[in-house]
Amino acid sequence: MKNLFLSAAIVLGGLTSFASTSPVTNTIVKTISIQEEYTEIKVEEVPSAVTEALKKAYPDAVLNKAYKNAASQYKLEITVGDKVGSLYANADGSWIKK
Numbered sequence: 158m159k160n161l162f163l164s165a166a167i168v169l170g171g172l173t174s175f176a177s178t179s180p181v182t183n184t185i186v187k188t189i190s191i192q193e194e195y196t197e198i199k200v201e202e203v204p205s206a207v208t209e210a211l212k213k214a215y216p217d218a219v220l221n222k223a224y225k226n227a228a229s230q231y232k233l234e235i236t237v238g239d240k241v242g243s244l245y246a247n248a249d250g251s252w253i254k255k
Contacts, residue, residue: 195224195232207231210250 203223211218217237224232229248234241245253 195226198223198225203231203233204248204250206248206250207233207246210246210252211235211244214252 200220200223202225203220208220211220211233215235215237218235219237220233220235221241222234224234226232230253231246231248233244233246235244245255247253
């Protein structure tokens with residue numbers, strides 16, 4: 158009878174190791190957002206090369222707002238028909254993909 162209790166205790170003790178929970182690992186992801194500093198300028202202050210490039214690429218576009226950063230890059234908020242969007246250009250009128 159002792160052997161029966163002893164063997165039952167050993168079997169139950171061995172099964173508890175399988176029932177233990179595995180440690181949970183948490184992965185922390187850090188996201189860094191770099192935002193370029195654009196300051197609003199008057200539409201009249203946009204270089205003629207940029208406005209000519211805009212007229213050539215989008216003849217029906219209306220220039221609503223203009224912004225400039227320290228690298229003399231321009232962000233243009235335009236409206237074409239019922240669509241509103243932003244374009245980026247260098248001072249020489251070449252387009253920048255962002």
